[in-house]
Amino acid sequence: MSLQNLPPRNTASPFASMKGHHVAVRVPDFAAAKRWYTEKLDFRVVHEWPYADQQLAYVAPATDDTFFVEILGGGNPGPIPKPVYTDLGDSLRLAGLHHFCLNVANIEDTVSELRRRGVTIVTEPFELPVINRRLAFLADPWGNLIELAQVLA
Numbered sequence: 001m002s003l004q005n006l007p008p009r010n011t012a013s014p015f016a017s018m019k020g021h022h023v024a025v026r027v028p029d030f031a032a033a034k035r036w037y038t039e040k041l042d043f044r045v046v047h048e049w050p051y052a053d054q055q056l057a058y059v060a061p062a063t064d065d066t067f068f069v070e071i072l073g074g075g076n077p078g079p080i081p082k083p084v085y086t087d088l089g090d091s092l093r094l095a096g097l098h099h100f101c102l103n104v105a106n107i108e109d110t111v112s113e114l115r116r117r118g119v120t121i122v123t124e125p126f127e128l129p130v131i132n133r134r135l136a137f138l139a140d141p142w143g144n145l146i147e148l149a150q151v152l153a
Helices: 029-038 106-118
Strands: 022-026 044-051 054-060 068-074 098-104 120-128 131-140 145-151
Touching: 029 044, 029 054, 054 120, 106 120, 106 131, 106 145, 120 145
Parallel strands: 022 068, 098 145
Antiparallel strands: 044 054, 054 068, 120 131, 131 145
């Protein structure tokens, strides 16, 4: 099955109303995480709120009002640090949520600008023909992986 010929939608499903909204990243420093996502990725803070002893915020890409990253900060005790990856293969050894993906128009230009901004590039751009994409991976300062995907013509 290709990504161009998806199976028909299952409108009869009792879960037909499910749609993606956000992913959450747990961070030890809420203010630093908000700064990183807004300064390095140009995300916008669209909403902030407290919950118990934590601080939370939805941040969204510069022009996307349908996908959010929820930043979870604070709490006592704070989160246990994730491993810091320098290689995509090494990251695949840990079970659980692995990454979230952002589509980009030009992966080389995006990676170049991220590198200029001091962002850690974990995997340089490479093609994955089976999904007709050019991909790269980066990490935020807390080890959360972000995939970049450019759809190939």
